[in-house]
Every structure is written in structure tokens, then in C-alpha cells.
Amino acid sequence: xxxxxxxVTTGLTIRSVETVAVEVxxxxxxxTSAATxxxxxxxxxxxxxxxxxxxxxxxxxxxxxGARALSALIEDAVEVVSGLRAAPVEIGAILxxxxxxxxxxxxxRMALAAIDGALWDAVAKAAGLPLxxxxxxxPRALRAYNSSGLGLMVPKAAADExxxxxxxxxxxxxxxxxxxxxxxxxxxxxxxRDRVPAGVEIFADYNQALGLQDALRxxxxxxxxxxxWIEEPIRHDDLAGHARLVRDLTLPVQAGENFDGPGGMARAxxxxxxxxxxxxxxxxxxxxxxxxxxxxxxxxxxxxxSHLFPEVSAHLLAATPTAHWLExxxxxxxxxxxxxxxxxxxxxxxxxxxxxxxxxxxxxxRFSIA
Numbered sequence: 001x002x003x004x005x006x007x008v009t010t011g012l013t014i015r016s017v018e019t020v021a022v023e024v025x026x027x028x029x030x031x032t033s034a035a036t037x038x039x040x041x042x043x044x045x046x047x048x049x050x051x052x053x054x055x056x057x058x059x060x061x062x063x064x065x066g067a068r069a070l071s072a073l074i075e076d077a078v079e080v081v082s083g084l085r086a087a088p089v090e091i092g093a094i095l096x097x098x099x100x101x102x103x104x105x106x107x108x109r110m111a112l113a114a115i116d117g118a119l120w121d122a123v124a125k126a127a128g129l130p131l132x133x134x135x136x137x138x139p140r141a142l143r144a145y146n147s148s149g150l151g152l153m154v155p156k157a158a159a160d161e162x163x164x165x166x167x168x169x170x171x172x173x174x175x176x177x178x179x180x181x182x183x184x185x186x187x188x189x190x191x192x193r194d195r196v197p198a199g200v201e202i203f204a205d206y207n208q209a210l211g212l213q214d215a216l217r218x219x220x221x222x223x224x225x226x227x228x229w230i231e232e233p234i235r236h237d238d239l240a241g242h243a244r245l246v247r248d249l250t251l252p253v254q255a256g257e258n259f260d261g262p263g264g265m266a267r268a269x270x271x272x273x274x275x276x277x278x279x280x281x282x283x284x285x286x287x288x289x290x291x292x293x294x295x296x297x298x299x300x301x302x303x304x305x306s307h308l309f310p311e312v313s314a315h316l317l318a319a320t321p322t323a324h325w326l327e328x329x330x331x332x333x334x335x336x337x338x339x340x341x342x343x344x345x346x347x348x349x350x351x352x353x354x355x356x357x358x359x360x361x362x363x364x365x366r367f368s369i370a
Contacts, residue, residue: 012086012126013050017078017115020044021067022367024334028149028161032176032207036151040331041369043067044359045074047118049086055122056357057114058332059282060308064369066107073111081115088119092288105260109283116286117312117355125354130315132349135291137319141346144310144326145172145203152176155191162192162202169344172201172228172325178209182218189225203254205231212241219249229254229276242273252276257307261285262292269300276324278305281312294320311340311357314349335363 022042029038041064047055061067080098081091095112096104104112124131130139146165150158150173158175165173175192177185192202204227210218215233222230229252234241236258246253255274259265260283268274279293294316297304303324306313310328317323326347333339337358341348350356 011051012053012122014078014081014084014086015048015050016082017074018046018048019071019074020364021071021369022335022364023064023369024331024367026331029151030149031151031153041067042332043070044364045114045118047078047115047122049122053122053126055118057117057121057312059110059114069107070111073108074114077111077115086119086122088116088123089288091119092116109261109285113282113286113289116288117281120287121354121357128353130349130351130353131355132315132318135315135319139349139351140318141343141348142314142317142323142326144170144328144342144345144347145174145201146170147174147327148330150175152179155187158188159191159195162196166196166200168342171199171345172203174203174205176207177204178206182221185218186221186225189222189227193226201228202226203228203231206233208232208235210234212244215245216248219245219251223250227251239268239271239273243271246272246275254278259284262289262296265293266296269296269302276303276305278307278327280307281309287316290316297322310347312355314340314347315355318349335360335367
């Protein structure tokens with residue numbers, strides 16, 4: 001696949017990496033068809049350079065065991081490139097070759113993405129530029145939907161939470177569906193729609209809960225309920241099934257959080273398996289992988305949103321030709337000095353060097369896990 005990432009030169013030299021695992025209580029516990037999450041397990045990643053510039057990124061690890069495994073992979077990878085120039089695209093190519101026998105997928109891809117993101121942060125800091133500007137864009141306000149909550153719950157609770165998620169001017173929210181019955185899905189969707197103002201967008205995420213026939217049935221039923229898109233109703237790797245949904249449903253089909261690198265996104269687009277895409281910073285391959293994916297989306301004319309990691313995703317969407325929606329979650333806010341600002345429902349990309357990530361060390365110590 002052609003590399004559409006901007007060429008970057010830097011005088012920085014990679015020295016080492018420091019990782020800290022934290023588990024941050026979530027303001028709104030998130031129940032999905034797969035599990036209920038009450039704390040966000042995050043791995044904070046600092047890549048240190050000989051020149052004193054620190055590049056930062058973080059990963060959402062899903063489980064504590066994921067944080068431990070990712071930490072080990074990241075430390076191993078940085079040992080490989082210690083002493084080399086901090087050029088993210090070149091470093092990524094070296095690490096992909098070195099990890100080829102293990103396989104650059106899953107946890108390995110996430111580990112390399114964290115290093116890539118931290119290196120881009122360091123390079124942008126050294127250049128004195130926001131990451132968005134380094135990528136050829138300008139920091140700007142991006143429309144965002146609040147995805148911090150609205151897990152599986154009874155209709156009234158969902159309506160109450162949807163209303164709470166509209167603070168700071170949000171004009172869109174995402175609810176999780178995939179209840180045992182279609183009637184329950186409809187009851188929740190209608191309760192939320194009845195409670196929020198008419199202009200508020202509502203997106204629905206099934207977290208791969210359904211079989212194809214059930215997804216078709218529920219997708220048709222939701223078409224008249226004011227839902228903006230239906231997200232991963234079936235297994236993410238069932239491209240033929242997703243293509244059938246695209247053909248048969250009037251609701252737009254959203255996919256992408258499980259794309260394994262830009263190649264995974266290319267296969268989905270070639271199969272006609274989605275109307276919309278929303279890559280995940282960690283699974284798509286960090287900043288470098290995102291920029292390759294954004295070129296694919298532009299080529300296909302497909303609107304591209306983000307999945308999680310709103311701090312860095314805001315910079316990336318600013319540089320994405322078909323930018324659509326930023327998915328906002330507040331999970332990393334408690335361990336940051338200056339969390340991403342939301343003004344009138346828009347994420348404000350910070351106009352300062354790098355991505356803007358800076359850890360609140362007291363909070364990190366409070367939430368750290370072994």
C-alpha cells in the first residue's frame with residue numbers, strides 16, 4: 001500500500017520508553033452486548049529522547065492483562081530502535097519487519113501504534129507545531145458526539161443519561177443496542193429520541209451482537225426511529241454480511257473500530273462492507289496508519305469518523321479530507337493536566353506543540369495499577 005504519510009525530518013534521537021498502567025473510574029459505566037466496563041484500563045506511554053523532548057500517547061487496554069502485555073511489547077520494541085533517529089515512518093517500517101514473525105496484528109499493532117503516536121507527538125513538539133499543523137492542517141473545532149455512556153440499560157435510565165450527555169452543547173450521542181429482543185431495542189431508542197431535542201443526532205452501536213438475519217430485521221425496524229447510523233451489528237470480519245446490510249438497509253452502516261491496519265480498511269471498502277468508516281487510532285496503526293487510511297477514505301469518497309482517543313483523533317480528523325464525527329469519551333480526562341476542551345458540542349484542537357497530552361502525575365499515582 002502506498003505511504004501517504006508526510007515526510008518528517010527530526011534531530012531527535014530515541015533513548016527509552018516509560019509506561020504506566022492506570023485504571024480510571026468511568027463517570028458513566030458502559031454496558032455493551034459483550035461486557036460491562038466500569039473502569040478504563042489505560043497504558044500511558046512516554047518515549048524519551050536524548051534531547052529531552054518527551055513524546056506521549058496512551059492506549060485503552062480493555063483489560064488489566066492487556067495493559068501488562070502491551071507494556072512488555074512496547075518496551076521490547078523501543079529497545080530495538082533505541083539510538084535511532086525519531087522518524088516515525090522509518091521507525092514503523094523497522095518495527096514491522098522486526099515483529100513480522102510474531103505478526104503485526106492485535107496487541108502487537110496496538111503496541112507499535114502507541115510508539116508511532118508518541119514519536120509523532122515528540123516530532124511535533126520539536127518543530128513547535130500542533131500535530132494537526134505538522135500534518136498539513138490547522139487546529140480547528142470539530143463536531144463531536146458524546147459516547148462516554150449510554151450502555152445497555154432500561155429505557156428511562158437511557159433517556160436520563162442521554163440528557164446528561166448533552167452538557168457542553170453536544171448535539172449527538174451514541175447508544176448501545178443489542179438487547180435480547182427487538183422490542184427492547186426499540187423501547188430504548190424511542191425513550192432517548194423522545195427525551196432529547198429534535199435536532200440531536202443519535203447513533204446506535206451493536207458491538208457485533210447480532211446474526212445477519214436479525215441485523216437485517218432490526219436495521220429495517222430502526223430506520224424510522226431517527227437513528228443516524230447502525231454500527232457493527234454483526235461480526236466485524238464478516239465482510240460479505242456487512243455488504244448485504246449496506247445493500248438492503250436504508251440506515252447507513254458504520255464500521256472501522258476493528259480495522260486491522262489500513263489494509264483491513266481497504267478490504268472492507270473494496271467489499272462494499274460499509275457506508276461510513278471510523279478507524280481506531282491504536283488498531284489502524286497510530287498516526288502513520290491513520291494518514292494512510294484517510295487517503296483511502298478520500299479516494300473512495302467515504303466519510304471518516306474516529307473511535308476513542310479523542311485527544312489525538314482530533315488532530316488526525318483535522319487533517320482528514322472526509323472528516324465526519326469525532327467520538328468523544330472522557331475516560332482519560334482524570335489523568336490529564338489539560339483535557340480536550342468541548343465548546344458548543346465541538347472538540348477544540350489545542351493550538352500548542354504536539355498532541356497536547358500531559359499527565360497529571362498526582363492522578364497517575366492515585367490510579368496506577370501493578
